[in-house]
Amino acid sequence: MSGSGFTSPFGANSNPFGSTRLDTGGMQRVAEEDENDTITSPTTPSFGHSTGANLFKGPFGGDSSSDSQTGGHRGPPNPEGYPAQYNFARRTSVSAESLKPVGDSYDNWTPPVHPKTPGQLGRLKTAIGGNFLFSHLDDEQSAQVLGALVEKPIPTKGIKVITQGDAGDFFYVVEKGSFDVHVNSKGSLQPGPDGMGQNVGRIEAGGSFGELALMYNAPRAATVISAEPQCTLWALDRVTFRRILMESTFARRRMYEGFLEEVPLLSTLTPYERSKIADALESQKFPAGHTIIREGDPGHSFYLLEAGEAVAYRSGNDTPVKHYKKGDFFGELALLNDAPRAASVVSQTEVKVARLGKSAFQRLLGPVEGIMRRTKYVGVKTGVEEMDPLQMS
Numbered sequence: 255m256s257g258s259g260f261t262s263p264f265g266a267n268s269n270p271f272g273s274t275r276l277d278t279g280g281m282q283r284v285a286e287e288d289e290n291d292t293i294t295s296p297t298t299p300s301f302g303h304s305t306g307a308n309l310f311k312g313p314f315g316g317d318s319s320s321d322s323q324t325g326g327h328r329g330p331p332n333p334e335g336y337p338a339q340y341n342f343a344r345r346t347s348v349s350a351e352s353l354k355p356v357g358d359s360y361d362n363w364t365p366p367v368h369p370k371t372p373g374q375l376g377r378l379k380t381a382i383g384g385n386f387l388f389s390h391l392d393d394e395q396s397a398q399v400l401g402a403l404v405e406k407p408i409p410t411k412g413i414k415v416i417t418q419g420d421a422g423d424f425f426y427v428v429e430k431g432s433f434d435v436h437v438n439s440k441g442s443l444q445p446g447p448d449g450m451g452q453n454v455g456r457i458e459a460g461g462s463f464g465e466l467a468l469m470y471n472a473p474r475a476a477t478v479i480s481a482e483p484q485c486t487l488w489a490l491d492r493v494t495f496r497r498i499l500m501e502s503t504f505a506r507r508r509m510y511e512g513f514l515e516e517v518p519l520l521s522t523l524t525p526y527e528r529s530k531i532a533d534a535l536e537s538q539k540f541p542a543g544h545t546i547i548r549e550g551d552p553g554h555s556f557y558l559l560e561a562g563e564a565v566a567y568r569s570g571n572d573t574p575v576k577h578y579k580k581g582d583f584f585g586e587l588a589l590l591n592d593a594p595r596a597a598s599v600v601s602q603t604e605v606k607v608a609r610l611g612k613s614a615f616q617r618l619l620g621p622v623e624g625i626m627r628r629t630k631y632v633g634v635k636t637g638v639e640e641m642d643p644l645q646m647s
């Protein structure tokens with residue numbers, strides 16, 4: 255499904271991994287599974303045409319303004335470089351396949367097992383250790399996923415691991431090296447020097463890509479290409495991804511996406527950036543009067559207030575220095591400035607917070623650092639003073 259006329263170094267609609275693309279058994283099972291889908295699979299012949307075509311209209315498609323399933327052809331990706339089909343698909347019941355038992359084929363399914371050396375296993379565990387998509391698996395699921403992942407060396411720079419517009423076959427975790435993500439506004443890779451479209455991001459070691467097409471039964475939303483030589487990927491086949499990883503990934507993204515859309519701090523981020531934050535969040539509930547953050551402590555987490563109200567106090571001051579309501583954030587200063595907690599934050603009512611660890615905070619909230627630093631606090635330097643001399647008073 256890549257743009258006609260384009261010649262991939264691996265041939266039309268192929269990936270760099272040749273015969274490992276999808277085993278026949280996997281294909282058959284996907285076909286069985288997809289019978290229950292309300293979304294046309296990219297593996298079906300009608301995909302992108304007739305019934306499949308109207309799946310790609312959505313609010314991210316520029317002129318399209320609703321979730322309507324009626325409509326003409328596939329809408330173009332939005333100006334943020336985000337795929338039109340993504341928003342549509344996430345609002346449908348595409349997850350039905352994995353979120354409910356699917357009869358005999360489900361019962362008989364066993365994940366593929368690709369034997370690994372102890373060395374490979376060690377590297378693999380390190381690679382997935384920091385990836386939130388793997389952090390909610392039980393022991394059996396972890397073992398199944400570890401067994402099913404296949405090592406894929408990417409020897410040179412410029413290898414297209416994923417081609418925008420293609421059907422989704424694998425999900426990838428980066429062990430070593432980095433990969434650039436490009437989105438062409440036409441919805442697929444086009445011929446010519448600019449055929450990959452705009453560079454919208456880079457994925458480094460520990461990161462992952464290729465989940466969208468598998469989660470939403472949509473074409474690949476971007477082209478992903480190696481940015482340096484000697485990269486190493488681990489590939490997880492589509493069926494194992496859907497059967498084991500998708501349920502938790504999908505559920506988490508769904509759980510947080512509505513809330514994150516309403517958080518003013520995150521309003522400038524793309525939906526894809528917000529979904530990566532959703533993967534990394536952990537919800538916690540506290541009763542009224544609980545000290546969530548204690549002044550002077552080291553800072554390990556950043557918080558978004560999901561429900562309830564909280565206040566911030568500074569020592570020697572009986573009146574709160576700040577009030578928090580749903581959608582507000584706190585706990586950023588210690589992480590931004592590598593300093594002890596500048597205030598205590600106490601719940602005023604029962605609260606629910608979404609917590610982001612320090613490394614995820616640093617990795618995912620870089621684009622809104624300036625906004626966080628511009629938050630004014632009585633008697634506290636935020637760092638904006640150094641960034642912008644006009645702010646100094």
Ligand SMILES: Nc1ncnc2c1ncn2[C@@H]1O[C@@H]2COP(=O)(O)O[C@H]2[C@H]1O
Pocket residue numbers: 335336337416422435437454455462463464465466467468473474475476477478524526
């Ligand atoms: N801004 C982006 N838009 C779409 N996909 C992205 C973006 N950044 C990274 N990606 C990844 O690129 C992958 C391309 O294949 P998928 O659509 O399966 O899943 C996509 C995401 O994992």
